[in-house]
Amino acid sequence: WYADHAVWSLAFSGGPAWDVVPSPTSVSFANHSTIYDPVRDRLVVYGGDGSNTVWTLGLSGDTGWHAVTPAGVPPQPRSGHAAVHDPVRDRMIVLGGTSTLDARIVTLSLAAGMSWGGRSLALTPPAARYLHSAIYDPVRDCMITFGGTTDSDVWVFSFSGGGRWDRMLVTGKRPSARSAHAATYDPVRDRMIVYGGHDSAGNLNDVWALSLGGRPTWTQLLPAGGPPPVFPPCSAIYDPVRDRLLVFGGYVDDVWALTLTETPTWSVLPVSGERPPARGGHTAIYDPVRDRMLVYGGEVIDAIGDERVWALSLTGNPSWSDITPAFSPPKRAFHTSIYDSRRDRMVIFGGRWEDYQATYPWDNLADTWALSLGPSPADGYWYTLGPGIPPDPRMGHAAIYDPVRDRMVVWGGMAYLPGWQVPVNGPLPRNDMKSLAWSAPTAPDPARFTGVRGRDEGGLRLGRLWPNPSRGETVVELELDRPGRITVDAFDLGGSLVRRLADSQFAAGPHTLSWRGDDQLRHAVGPGVYFVRARSQGAAVTRRVVRVR
Template sequence: MPRAAIRLGRWAVLAAACLLLSGAPAPAGSPQWQLVYDGDPLKGSGSRMVFLEAEGELLLQIGDGAMAPTFWTLVGDDWRRRLIPLADMPPGVNKPSLAYDSLRDRLVRFGGYGRDGTSNETWEYDGQSWIQRTDVGAPPARGRAGMAFDSARGVMVLFGGYGDEELGDLWEYDGVAWVEVNPPGDRPPARRDHSMAYDAKRKRIVMAFGRTELAPALNETWEYDGLAWIKAPPQFGVDPRADAPLAYDPIRERVYTFGGALVGAETRYWDGSFWQLVAPAASPPARAVASMAFDGTRGELVMFGGDDGVDALADTWVFDGTTWTEIGPTDDPPGRVGFGMSFDSRTEQAVVYAGWSCCGQVDYDDTWEWDGREWSEALVSLNPGKRQSNAMTF
């Protein structure tokens, strides 16, 4: 096979993110696909992140419901693709609930919006493969719900979200069955796009922010101790927000949040009654719908991606309790789909132009070249403009 065809074939696979083929083994001597470059996670708001304690790895899921999810682990300061056979993957969904069961060493995923509608499926990942659990007794289908694992009681706690309507129900999952819980006393109003985290020091689920059909953003905070909901005092001076991630830092024994819709680049922590403002020496830009989790291997909070209201983001930041630091490669093209690609036999480089990001949020008009080892951006004075699903040939 000509050298150009070999290099183009390899590049086409990595660029389209179609890196894994399933089916019968190929005949001996036949051409084989080979991964030559991991790439980077796609931009967009369709990401969820958890720390797998048993493996000591931070796992990032990218997906928007229109394509199979991709999974990444943070190795040092770089994201590495975790290849999972397509036959073992759960359906792609957008805005599912993900949380890690530290007692059973299982990542649990519930719900989300997919091609076939809103899901109420429960899936578990044991570090090797995904397994669909029974849906008997499962909560009604939904996405945009909050979920966190209560390690003291050994149950996953799910609240709210949006299915056919806005929801305000409370459910617990012990790894065998889902049970709806109706604690006495006051309870939070129905909501979506809120966040939940388990405060291990205080042994309470913390639920904050979100939005309702009547309010584009909320600033109230509730706690759940397994017996009742407790509403926190009014948060004067804390702007309402939605899609603000929450994560518990066991070293500093605090629940942190960053940004969110309708607010700036704020870092705050929950002291049990108020969201205290942190003044880090450096900070990520403002954003909403980012993913955030505590990396037990690094001993830091890690935040990925999100949306700044203009552009989808794919940057990675770590927070050590004092300041934020950006990590990861800076010389790679942003992840994309629907781009044009061809091979330039004069320069022996594959060329990619334009395309769009995950979840259809950003159209590109940049040009990149791949020489078989590394990327370089081609700075041109004139181009055809932003577009997607474009064709190219040499």
């Protein structure tokens, strides 16, 4: 056997005749794919014998072979695959191959320079599941979900282009299939962090990182110190100011901190104030406006549940406080919560209601509630949300906030038959997806303005910075009681000036500015924590904003 690098042509005019096309090259191909690009009058050859190289052969003008390195992430090397030319979208479409057993459809744009496109599967959504995790990836505008029951696959739902599910192709040693774990997005390193959970062998307290840039790769982190006790389910948030993971619960009342620097280290966070009772099945969010962690709900040891809202202030010496409003939603566990950065509120959905003194001690919920946040506990209050048809009642589902489309997205979970009867084979896992969208505000609302330290003597108020975290434009809301000159600046954590956003006269009333995440030279700043300060007539108010990739 040998590979033939000659190119043959069969002329159809006159009597059909074979001939060799002059194409000097020492490169041989076998088990590859070839298409004709009519726009540029050339052959395009991809892969073969386990390679993932791309070659072109011009058929007019420059008739030589040329190796091409398309932009983007190339697919895995493969042989025996299929390819077609898509003339409508000016691209090559590749499917399959024996060396990779990759069932995804891969696209190669044929425009100038060439570039690899996205991968997609002609598949139904992932299998139904519950007690899984989901994060929002702001770089690629998608939801990434992992685990749930016995599944160790990673699935991606891309919101752009109408939305579609893909099974993520990952490398590296995988975490075990697990449920009841915690996951969060690490914006500094563009990765998903997974902690703990429960697998077929028992409870877990391991830490894994899935890099999302380039070829996704799993890596197990082996932190010094700790680890926390193994009692899932717990909650985890990313603290962007201190670049760390905060883990709470798992039926213990300690808060554990995991630094995410080059040498990750576990430590118990020293806290003051009345601690929340130990619990599991609760939720936690990071409040970027007030630099605190909020905890709500869950199963409490030796109690039915806890309807209180707890805040852990992270500025200075961490301290717990009870910020529960006078009126609260029904107690629940295994619900979801997100932080709505545009309206400065926590939103919860669903979960399991418990009352062990009732005829039926627990039931699933389908209600949606929002907790308005403010500078003091008296400003917070619960109210219901959800026009339209809500998702079916469920628990153990996952939810994210989609800042691009300003909505909460819920997927999966465990539901029951009509009348809340448990089927013979157990509860029904779900694989449906629902969204609750809110219309964006058209003008600043003075009632939403809250300075970091309240209203100052100059009559200047600095409202919300949204979205927060942000990877694009950040809207800055201001209000003046009387006309005056306002200077608005963005600073980094070291106190250095990054960008001057305004320095001019403003009329009395509300105003909005925008910061595109750039410096004075219009260069994009890196991910991290920044501060926006507004000054007017001797008064100054500052707020924090988190930039992500």
